[in-house]
Amino acid sequence: MESQFQFDWQAAIDSIPFLAKGIPYTLMISFGGLVIGFLLGILFGLLSINKHWYLRWPATAYIEIFRGTPILVQVLFIFYGLPDLIGGPIDPLVAGIAAIALNSGAYISEVVRGGVQSIDRGQTEAGLSLGLSRTQSFWSIVWPQAFRRMIPPLGNQAIVSIKDTSLFSVIGVGELVRQGQVYIANTFTAFEVYFVVALMYLAITLSLSMVLRYMEKRGRASV
């Protein structure tokens, strides 16, 4: 049977205003989740290389659990599972942000660990020999250098997390994919709508890539 399909440009254009309502949600979940994820990543990344086993082990457990299970399962667990435990519903937006935060936090922990460990020991020794405390040596000498090396993998994780938010249509957050599904239910223009949805993700991730390239270039100028 020959396909009679023709791309309906008008349908694609018409869908834009409705789909665009999902963008703030996608951005909110991504941004909120990644900011918290970055803080979790710093915390658990540094704990995972602490010399005390009782700090290292819980951090490693967190990292392994959230890297080793699918983010879809994580968000379903938070949204449908946790209410049983806490005895009340969880806002889907909050559940989405929490899932991105916990999931990206685990990956970012590894980025932080790798970045910090890549800095030569001599840098800390130079700081200590000048009289700086361990904390001072870390935050004014090691961290700024490590952070610069962390920018490319952090950017990578940000892009992964932005795309991961698309899975949260399952818990009914009105993000991009969810908006698309709702729109298609009325218009039956799946091809056009998902095409536009894909373009919107691409616009977000490409803008981010450009910002990251700029930051990398600026960081490299001085090292």
Next chain:
Amino acid sequence: MTHIVQLKRMNKYFGKLHVLKDIDLAVEAGEVVVIIGASGSGKSTLIRCVNGLEEYESGHLEVDGHKLAPKGGNQESLAEIRKEVGMVFQQFNLFPHLSVKKNIMLAPMKVKSADKIVANATADRLLERVGISDQADKYPSQLSGGQQQRVAIARALAMEPRVMLFDEPTSALDPEMVGEVLDVIRELAKEGMTMMVVTHEMGFAREVADRVIYIHEGQIVEEGKPDDVFDNPQNERTQAFLSRVLAH
């Protein structure tokens, strides 16, 4: 007592490896002690113990009246000791993310809460002293090895240390840059800075040292005035070492 650095029966292990064996060493204020020995003999480890970059297992360590206990003991004086002891490393260990001047200003501002204007003036003065005022705003990677090591010396001096430790300061340098770094160290010696210098530059050792110490497998096997140690070594290990390094 004018001993500013004092080590008594100091022992240090790396795991099972006994790297420093009953080291007894007292350095007077203003004295320049040069430590020589084969690689792996423990000479770098010895000076790294003086500012607590390495912990030691047993014995006694005192720097300018501050006692630093062996591993597991009271380390309270560590901060004080590090303020008084400057160190220059083989690999310079400059901070690559900071300009030359900021490298020098960092410790006075963080550790001594020095005013930025004062720290800046100190940095200018020290850069002039080591002969690289024109490089103040560059980053370390833009400098030659010899210039980087001179910045590292200026950075240590900015804390106004009473003792300077040099851990093979010219070993990572191209031969043509060794001289400019040795000149700066020589100048410091003339000004009366107390120094402990680990080096492979025998000519320099002979010229600048008040006392030369030869370490073999973690033990001080010979020490004395440079002319005595170099011209008339008593211990056969020292003789063997010197004939090896002075042969070429």
